Amino acid sequence: MVRRPPPLTVPAALARLATRRPWTGLRAIPERLLRVGPDGVSRRFTSRLHDERVAAWLGMALGVSIVSAFVTGLISHYMQHPPGWAQWPSRPVNLYRVTQGVHVIGGLATVPLLLAKLWTVYPKLWQWPPARSLTHALRRLAIFVLVGGALFQTVTGVLNIGYWYAFPFPFTTAHYWTAYIVVGALLIHAADRWPATRRAVMTRPQDAVGRRGFLLTVAAASGVIAATTVGETFAPLARLAVLAPRRPGHGTPAGPRDLPVNKSAAAAGVTAAARDPEWRLTVTGRVRRELVLSLAELRALPQHSARLPIACVEGWSVDGDWRGVRLRDLLALAGAPADARVRVESLQAAGIYRTSLVSARHWHDPLTLLALDLGGAPLDLDHGRPCRLIAPNRPGVMQTKWVHRLVIT
Amino acid sequence: MRVVVAVAGLALIAWGARGIAAHVDAAAWAVWFAGAAVLHDAVLVPVVLVVGAATGRLPGPWRRATRTALVVGGAVTVVAAPLVLGYGRRADEPSRLPLPYDRNLAVVLAVVVLLCAAGPVAGSVTGFAGKVVARRDAARRGRRR
Numbered sequence: 001m002v003r004r005p006p007p008l009t010v011p012a013a014l015a016r017l018a019t020r021r022p023w024t025g026l027r028a029i030p031e032r033l034l035r036v037g038p039d040g041v042s043r044r045f046t047s048r049l050h051d052e053r054v055a056a057w058l059g060m061a062l063g064v065s066i067v068s069a070f071v072t073g074l075i076s077h078y079m080q081h082p083p084g085w086a087q088w089p090s091r092p093v094n095l096y097r098v099t100q101g102v103h104v105i106g107g108l109a110t111v112p113l114l115l116a117k118l119w120t121v122y123p124k125l126w127q128w129p130p131a132r133s134l135t136h137a138l139r140r141l142a143i144f145v146l147v148g149g150a151l152f153q154t155v156t157g158v159l160n161i162g163y164w165y166a167f168p169f170p171f172t173t174a175h176y177w178t179a180y181i182v183v184g185a186l187l188i189h190a191a192d193r194w195p196a197t198r199r200a201v202m203t204r205p206q207d208a209v210g211r212r213g214f215l216l217t218v219a220a221a222s223g224v225i226a227a228t229t230v231g232e233t234f235a236p237l238a239r240l241a242v243l244a245p246r247r248p249g250h251g252t253p254a255g256p257r258d259l260p261v262n263k264s265a266a267a268a269g270v271t272a273a274a275r276d277p278e279w280r281l282t283v284t285g286r287v288r289r290e291l292v293l294s295l296a297e298l299r300a301l302p303q304h305s306a307r308l309p310i311a312c313v314e315g316w317s318v319d320g321d322w323r324g325v326r327l328r329d330l331l332a333l334a335g336a337p338a339d340a341r342v343r344v345e346s347l348q349a350a351g352i353y354r355t356s357l358v359s360a361r362h363w364h365d366p367l368t369l370l371a372l373d374l375g376g377a378p379l380d381l382d383h384g385r386p387c388r389l390i391a392p393n394r395p396g397v398m399q400t401k402w403v404h405r406l407v408i409t
Numbered sequence: 410m411r412v413v414v415a416v417a418g419l420a421l422i423a424w425g426a427r428g429i430a431a432h433v434d435a436a437a438w439a440v441w442f443a444g445a446a447v448l449h450d451a452v453l454v455p456v457v458l459v460v461g462a463a464t465g466r467l468p469g470p471w472r473r474a475t476r477t478a479l480v481v482g483g484a485v486t487v488v489a490a491p492l493v494l495g496y497g498r499r500a501d502e503p504s505r506l507p508l509p510y511d512r513n514l515a516v517v518l519a520v521v522v523l524l525c526a527a528g529p530v531a532g533s534v535t536g537f538a539g540k541v542v543a544r545r546d547a548a549r550r551g552r553r554r
Contacts, residue, residue: 045458047461108488111484111487111488112480112481112484115453115484115487116480118449118454119454119457122450122454122458125450142418144446145422147446147449148442148443148445148446149442151445151446151449152441152442152445154445155441155445156441158487158488158491159491161491162491162492162496162497162506163496163497163498163499163505163506164491164494164496164497165497166496167437167441168434168437169433169434169437169438169441170433173428173432173433174429174433174438176428177425177426177428177429177432177433178425178429178438178442179425180421180422180424180425180428181421181422181425181426181429182425183418183421184417184418184419184420184421184422184423184424184425185418185422186418187414187415187417187418187421188414188415188418188419188422190414191411191412191414191415191418192411192415194411213473217476217477217480217481218480220477220481221480221481221483221484221485222484224481224484224485224517224521225484225485225488228485228489228513228517229488242508242513242516242517243485243488243489243492243508243510243513243514243517244508245492245497245505245506246504246505246507247507247508250504250507250508251502251503251504251505251507252503252504252507260504260505260507261502261504262502262505263502264499264501264502266501267499267501267502
């Protein structure tokens with residue numbers, strides 16, 4: 001009887017490929033250059049902080065930071081692009097201010113964690129051979145995706161809040177989609193490294209490596225970054241915010257109208273139209289009767305006050321004392337249905353933030369105003385004269401300025 | 410369980426990549442994605458390693474203090490760099506980047522350096538004082554004898 005070799009099936013071939021050691025003809029040269037040990041790791045890196053336990057602690061902290069940035073980022077995204085099946089509540093008033101503050105200030109504080117983690121595991125970049133097997137190669141590819149993605153999110157985020165649009169793509173779109181890639185790669189990496197991380201964290205080391213000092217230094221770096229920026233959204237620490245891209249009382253007239261401006265009337269190209277005495281507010285669409293109101297007629301309607309923040313997607317926020325007409329009063333006057341949505345349109349001719357959508361839950365809220373005054377005086381041109389939307393728990397880009405039309409849909 | 414998590418991770422990566430391909434200039438995005446990793450691995454970390462090796466010659470407490478100051482100061486500088494460079498300033502929007510960030514960064518770095526130096530300075534002062542006290546005590550004991 002002749003013994004035939006087993007037929008080569010696809011899974012068998014893949015398994016053989018996965019365990020095959022790669023070609024090793026000239027491997028002596030890089031191995032000597034890198035002083036590769038028997039475990040494939042270079043002995044060139046002498047610090048004992050290039051260590052599994054340090055990597056484990058930093059990794060867990062980074063995991064928490066990235067997940068928190070992902071969740072708060074999704075909140076901000078879906079608030080601006082409501083999915084239809086869910087409605088964002090109008091209360092608590094300061095919720096968005098907090099979630100976006102966590103996103104931006106937390107993201108900044110993550111920078112030292114990320115850099116420290118990558119430094120700790122840097123010797124692994126130079127392991128030799130670069131890929132021991134197919135699975136090892138795939139694992140390293142996943143880590144490249146995680147590292148590239150995490151650095152991409154950090155760099156674009158830091159540049160964006162500094163208004164330095166050095167990248168040739170729209171920030172929000174790229175930052176949003178890359179977030180899924182980062183979190184996906186993080187899941188793969190965490191599933192892969194969880195047993196080793198658990199082991200490293202749960203065992204008490206018997207060596208005298210100064211891990212605690214190193215980790216405390218990294219935490220201090222995060223702390224200094226947070227302390228010098230968080231005042232742009234947390235008023236009690238405003239005086240400490242020396243490295244924040246925004247600061248109330250700076251670049252704005254001091255006093256009750258001390259509110260930063262993201263887009264000036266000049267930049268929006270609305271200066272003439274906003275000053276025009278012929279300006280009218282139109283309420284149209286799904287209404288029983290269309291309204292066309294002059295500024296004087298708007299002021300003749302019942303006026304209400306609200307203390308609400310401008311909470312910017314860039315992380316800064318400032319309270320303002322607004323006064324104007326309740327949106328729900330205007331809609332009642334026009335006879336809009338209770339489930340209606342309002343498209344608020346600016347005088348701006350173009351731009352992605354020219355209009356914003358107000359859901360039923362938001363316009364029913366008595367705090368939602370078409371504001372005419374800020375801090376006891378008529379709105380400045382740059383704050384949206386003659387009238388602007390101001391609503392609770394909503395990003396600043398959706399507090400449309402220079403309003404001239406409400407379309408009920 | 411781990412397989413389920415890994416598959417979910419792959420699905421998220423695929424979803425994100427599909428979004429990038431559909432909505433962003435994928436080539437420019439890839440340059441920034443890979444470029445960030447390459448610049449980090451080929452420039453930033455080698456610089457850190459060289460600085461680490463250079464500070465290795467300092468005596469113990471000063472080495473630790475110097476490295477702490479460099480880690481904290483370096484991280485703060487990286488994050489503040491876009492503000493200091495100020496490419497985002499606009500004449501008609503003075504509330505954007507309204508602060509003198511070069512001066513502020515210098516002040517923050519100076520505070521970091523002072524705080525980090527306080528440890529070894531105090532150490533050498535108490536060490537010196539301890540030596541003085543010990544010498545005086547030894548002299549007293551000598552006289553009494």
